[in-house]
Amino acid sequence: MKFFVDTAETDQIAELNDLGMVDGVTTNPSLILKSGRDILEVTKEIAEMVDGPVSAEVVALKADEMIAEGRKLAAIAGNIAVKVPLTWDGLKACKVLSGEGHMVNVTLCFSANQALLAAKAGATFISPFIGRLDDINLDGMELIADIRTIYDNYGFETQILAASIRTVNHAFQAAHIGADVMTAPPSVIKKMAEHPLTEQGLKTFMADWEKTGQKIL
Numbered sequence: 777m778k779f780f781v782d783t784a785e786t787d788q789i790a791e792l793n794d795l796g797m798v799d800g801v802t803t804n805p806s807l808i809l810k811s812g813r814d815i816l817e818v819t820k821e822i823a824e825m826v827d828g829p830v831s832a833e834v835v836a837l838k839a840d841e842m843i844a845e846g847r848k849l850a851a852i853a854g855n856i857a858v859k860v861p862l863t864w865d866g867l868k869a870c871k872v873l874s875g876e877g878h879m880v881n882v883t884l885c886f887s888a889n890q891a892l893l894a895a896k897a898g899a900t901f902i903s904p905f906i907g908r909l910d911d912i913n914l915d916g917m918e919l920i921a922d923i924r925t926i927y928d929n930y931g932f933e934t935q936i937l938a939a940s941i942r943t944v945n946h947a948f949q950a951a952h953i954g955a956d957v958m959t960a961p962p963s964v965i966k967k968m969a970e971h972p973l974t975e976q977g978l979k980t981f982m983a984d985w986e987k988t989g990q991k992i993l
């Protein structure tokens with residue numbers, strides 16, 4: 777499973793990137809706002825920092841304007857994935873931009889039918905939002921499983937990018953179902969390393985080591 781980091785905070789991306797945990801980065805208008813940075817500048821900086829795809833989202837609502845914005849974003853670097861919303865206009869933009877050879881991430885996906893349309897429009901990535909479905913008492917993981925089945929049924933190459941990952945359980949379930957990629961905030965990725973038995977075991981080892989009176993260095 778590929779790990780994308782869902783943030784525009786460059787220091788946090790750098791920390792995980794140094795550990796080899798970053799296969800790509802996703803941003804959106806809310807994350808750009810949170811970073812307080814200029815979209816073109818911060819996207820360029822991130823794209824230079826990581827080898828994999830860096831998603832940058834268009835903000836126009838009409839296909840023609842999305843395409844123009846998408847071309848501008850794609851021109852920032854060779855590893856930009858243009859993010860377009862899953863609307864009819866977004867699908868038109870996806871078709872054109874992917875036809876021009878750009879990576880396209882179709883975002884705000886909340887149904888398997890939407891994911892099917894995105895694959896047919898040539899999306900590189902489809903981003904189903906797990907947490908936001910869970911927020912309204914629906915099952916985000918069921919959506920990931922449904923898309924996996926449909927894409928596998930027909931051999932679509934569009935990668936399932938599990939998004940709106942809020943918990944370590946989301947991360948586990950998305951991997952278990954076979955999402956190609958997950959994008960998660962750095963805090964969730966770091967939390968995946970935690971286990972109470974690891975902490976407890978380490979505490980015992982440290983106490984026993986102290987009693988030996990030995991040193992390694």
Ligand code: G3P
Pocket residue numbers: 782802804905907908939940941942959
């Ligand atoms: O990857 C999409 C993500 O940024 C949305 O997450 O937590 O705002 O639903 P959230």
